[in-house]
Every structure is written in structure tokens, then in C-alpha cells.
Amino acid sequence: MSGCGRSLVLAACAVLAASVPVPAFAEDEACATAGQDQRYLLVFPQGTAPDAANRQVTAACGATTVFYPQISVGVATAADPGFAGRFGADRVFAARPGHRSARAKLPESDPGDVSSADRTGEQWDMAAIGAPGAGSPDVVVGVLDSGIEADHPELSRAIDRDDSAGCLTGKPDQDENAWLPTTSAHGTHVAGIVAAADDGRGVTGVAPGVRVASVKVIDDSGYVAPEAAVCGLMWAAQRHMAVANSSFVVDPWGLACSHGPGQDVVREAISRAVEYSTTAGTLDVAAASNESVNLTPSSHASASGCEALPAGLRDVVTVSAVGQDDVKAGYSSYGLGVVDLAAPGGSGEDCVLSTVPGGYGRMCGTSMAAPHVAGVAAAVASEHPGLGPEGLRDALNAGTRAIPCPADYDPNGDGQQDGFCAGYTGYNGFYGHGLVDLPGALAAAG
Incomplete structure (x- = not known):
């Protein structure tokens, strides 16, 4: 998609480094410690050394949680309400913990109770794109989502525990409890679309045989904090995952068409993470969002435009959703220069059947469309590992x-x-280049 890509991000970074002076902190100024810790996403001039970054955070009365030197982006906490002002308001985004209520916990389930009935005949979505194909266990798809049920019989052999991590604090945590699902079946559903086993039972994914890593970025309220998204993208790249699927939108302000304080900081941080991820060898696939709005590429975003992150960034493959009739689903966002491909997301009563904790379920959304594309990419990567x-x-x-x-x-x-x-048959705002097709992609790869 069109948007903040390599040249634009590098230019933005140069501007940031040149125009945003590092504040002169008064290190002898007393720091308030009685308040509740607040989490912040921080953008530093490119090339900032870890020690220098930590000194700036400390001098502003904060504590560094993590610093990503590859992109000069960090996460910090501070109890002092003056932290943002000291650090530089145009270089910081304040997270908003607890602004939404947590959802109910998922009920406990026994993998042995999952039905063994073959339901592949209900997977109209796979037929629509010429799937399933074949995947290699050497290919890992990062599912940046709400967590994956690791013991589901369709996913237990696919889950890559070593590459799974929780990213809710902005810092990767490999403890199993940090990346398992707690309140949402969303991530398990997405993972099944990518990699559910071809075993004659239940459903089959686009690329059975590939592995999936649970990278948890969606919290218990269904919210994706910008620092969690940065962590997830960086983790997928650092762990050399071939593909990362982002079936979410980073939107602290509520809607893609609304704008709030810190938006430029969030865009810059996620742009840098995506650019690094691409350079490191990971293809990022993202959902276009379910707001039925005409999206603007992130490079053109303004106070009047509708922007979705990471979908609006140039280096991301952004996916709109179609129903069983191959027409854009009414909920699916769209946009010339943003949408690259279309894929089955379902509509009405014809939603997509996939894995959920304790069994199988149907969901509709661009969240379901994106993993079809991620699965096709994984199947192509399996056959052409150097691509x-x-x-x-x-x-x-x-x-x-x-x-x-x-x-x-x-x-x-x-x-x-x-x-x-807008556009023409070969490239337009509803479907991008067209409906993803597994045999076609394999043939195109040679």
C-alpha cells in the first residue's frame, strides 16, 4: 500500500532529528512519585544510543521499560505527571490504561471435547481462493492478535511456543501466560485460517504445515495500544518470521477518522517498526478495518482524512473483505492506494468458519480476510524460501x-x-489488485 514507507520514514526521521532538540532536563528537579504509573511510547532521533535514551527518560522522571535501538523507539513508565512535558510532548504518546472494561474470561475447555467431524465442506472461503495448499514447518507466521489456544487439536502441532510472546506492556514476555488467550477467541480464529491442520477433521487452514507464533497485542478489553503493536512487529522481525498478520487497527482515538494528541508520534513509531520488519525479512499483512470508510494512505493523512494503522503504511499488504459473492462486504473499509488485495471475510450469515477455543466458530470481518492473504504468502514462502x-x-x-x-x-x-x-479493473479502491489466489500466487512466484 501507499503510505509512509522507507524513503518517507527516513525523511521523517531526518526531520525529527533536525527539528526536535533533545530537551535540557533539570536532573536536580524533584520527581513526583506518589501518582499512579503511566505508560508512554517514546520516539527518539534515529541513531540514539540505548544509554543516551535511558538517561533522557530518567532525567524526565521516568523508568525505561524497553528500548528498540534498531528504530530508536522506547516505552517508559512514570508516576510524575510532568514526564511528558519534560521529555517533549511532540516525542511522546501517553497510553490510556483502563479506559475500557475488560471482557468476560473465556470458558475453560478440554481439547478432547472438540468435535472430530469433518467440516471442510463448509469452508467456502478456502474454495474461493484455491486453498488449502501446503506449508513448511520452516515458515513461521506471527499472529499479532489476542492469543492462540495452543492445545486446540487443529493447532497444537502448528503452534511455535518458542517464538510466542506477550506484548501488552510494549516489551516481549515469553511466559506462556502472557501469550495465551484470556478473553477473546479472535486470535485462535485467525490462526486457524492460516494453519489449521489438514487431518480430515474440523477445518483446514490455507497453509497447513506452517507454524504460527502467538504474539499477543490485543488486551482483555479488545484494545491494541501503540506500544503493543510496535513490540509485536519488532518481535516478529527479530524472530525472523516470514509473515506477520495484523488483524487489528491501532486507534487510541476511537475511529479512523478522528485525530488526537500524539498521533504523529504513534504513526512515526509504527512506521519505523514496519520499515525495520520489512528490511529484516518479514512481510506484514494487515486488515483494512471494519468501519466502512474510505481510507487515506498514511503519507497523505491529514485532519480531514481517515487513517488506519498499520494498514495505511506503504510496506504493509492491506486486505479488504469480500463476501461469498466476491463483492466488498458492507463493513469493509477501502481506499485507492491503501488496499492491496481482497480476501474472504464473509458477510451476513456467511461468515468464515475456523478454530476457536474449545471447538469451531464463525466470524466475519477484515480480520478474517487478512489471514487468508498471510496464509497464501506463507504457502508461497514454503515453496520459495528465498523470496x-x-x-x-x-x-x-x-x-x-x-x-x-x-x-x-x-x-x-x-x-x-x-x-x-475509484480505479480500474486491475487496481481499485475496493479490491486493490484483486482477490488473492493461492494457485495464481504460486504460479507467479515461478
Whole structure:
């Protein structure tokens, strides 16, 4: 997709380094310690050394949680309410813990109780893209989500425990309790679309045989903090995952079209993480969001535009959702220069069947569309291990089934057009290059 990519991010970093002076902290100034710790996402000038970053945080009355020297982005906590002002308000984003209520805990389940009935005949989504294919255990897909049920019979052989981590604090935590699901089946559903076993029972994923790593970035309220997203993207890259799937939107301000304090900091941090991830060899795939809005590339975002992160960034493969009729689902966001591909996300009663804790369930959304693309990328990477992110992207784009803009788009039947599709058959705002296709991508990869 079009958006803040390598040249733009590097330019932004140069501007940041040149125009944002490092504040002169008064180290003898007393720090308030009686308040509740607040978490902050911090952006430093590129090339800042870890020791220098830590000194700046300490001098501003904070404590460093983690610093990613590859991108000069850090996470810190501080009880002193003056931390942001001391550090530099234009270099900090204040997280908002506890602003949403936690969801109910998932009920306990016994893997032995999961039905063994073959339900692959219900997977219209796999038929639509020519799946399933075959995957290699050497290929790992990072599922940046709400956690994966590791003992599900369709996923137990696929889960990569060594590469799984929780990222809710902004710092990776490999303890199993940090990456297992707690309140949401979302991540398990996404993982099943990618890699559910081809074993004659239940469902089958796009690329059975690949491994999936649970990288937990969605908290118990369903919220993705910017620092969690940065952590997840960096973890996937540092662990050399071939593909990372982000079926979420980082949106602390509520909606893609709303804008709030710290937005430039959040965009810059996530842009750097995506750029690093791509350079390190990981293809990032993201959902376009379910707000049914016309998205603006992140490089063009303004006070009047609608932006989704990480979907709006150039180096990310962004996916819109179609229903069983291959028409854009009414909920799916879209946008010329943002959407790269379309994939099955379901609509109405025709949602996507996949794994959930304790069994199987149906969900609709661009969250379901994105892992179809991640699964196809993983299958291509399995057959062509040296392809890399750009090669995988090229194969995905070249292997699609093009879908033209609809002459009439009124999915709810109210007589009003519910979205304007800009572009032409080979590339447009609803479907990007077209519907992802596994045989086509494999053929395009050679």
C-alpha cells in the first residue's frame, strides 16, 4: 500500500532529528512519585544510543521499560505527571490504561471435547481462493492478535511456543501466560485460517504445515495500544518470521477518522517498526478495518482524512473483505492506494468458519480476510524460501483474480450508494489488485 514507507520514514526521521532538540532536563528537579504509573511510547532521533535514551527518560522522571535501538523507539513508565512535558510532548504518546472494561474470561475447555467431524465442506472461503495448499514447518507466521489456544487439536502441532510472546506492556514476555488467550477467541480464529491442520477433521487452514507464533497485542478489553503493536512487529522481525498478520487497527482515538494528541508520534513509531520488519525479512499483512470508510494512505493523512494503522503504511499488504459473492462486504473499509488485495471475510450469515477455543466458530470481518492473504504468502514462502517480502508481495499481486469496481454498490438495499470505488479493473479502491489466489500466487512466484 501507499503510505509512509522507507524513503518517507527516513525523511521523517531526518526531520525529527533536525527539528526536535533533545530537551535540557533539570536532573536536580524533584520527581513526583506518589501518582499512579503511566505508560508512554517514546520516539527518539534515529541513531540514539540505548544509554543516551535511558538517561533522557530518567532525567524526565521516568523508568525505561524497553528500548528498540534498531528504530530508536522506547516505552517508559512514570508516576510524575510532568514526564511528558519534560521529555517533549511532540516525542511522546501517553497510553490510556483502563479506559475500557475488560471482557468476560473465556470458558475453560478440554481439547478432547472438540468435535472430530469433518467440516471442510463448509469452508467456502478456502474454495474461493484455491486453498488449502501446503506449508513448511520452516515458515513461521506471527499472529499479532489476542492469543492462540495452543492445545486446540487443529493447532497444537502448528503452534511455535518458542517464538510466542506477550506484548501488552510494549516489551516481549515469553511466559506462556502472557501469550495465551484470556478473553477473546479472535486470535485462535485467525490462526486457524492460516494453519489449521489438514487431518480430515474440523477445518483446514490455507497453509497447513506452517507454524504460527502467538504474539499477543490485543488486551482483555479488545484494545491494541501503540506500544503493543510496535513490540509485536519488532518481535516478529527479530524472530525472523516470514509473515506477520495484523488483524487489528491501532486507534487510541476511537475511529479512523478522528485525530488526537500524539498521533504523529504513534504513526512515526509504527512506521519505523514496519520499515525495520520489512528490511529484516518479514512481510506484514494487515486488515483494512471494519468501519466502512474510505481510507487515506498514511503519507497523505491529514485532519480531514481517515487513517488506519498499520494498514495505511506503504510496506504493509492491506486486505479488504469480500463476501461469498466476491463483492466488498458492507463493513469493509477501502481506499485507492491503501488496499492491496481482497480476501474472504464473509458477510451476513456467511461468515468464515475456523478454530476457536474449545471447538469451531464463525466470524466475519477484515480480520478474517487478512489471514487468508498471510496464509497464501506463507504457502508461497514454503515453496520459495528465498523470496523475501518484496518477492512475496509481487507474487501475491501478480497472482490475483482481478475484480472490477461494481456498477452499483448498495449492499444494504436502501437505494443509496454505500461507497465509491475509484480505479480500474486491475487496481481499485475496493479490491486493490484483486482477490488473492493461492494457485495464481504460486504460479507467479515461478
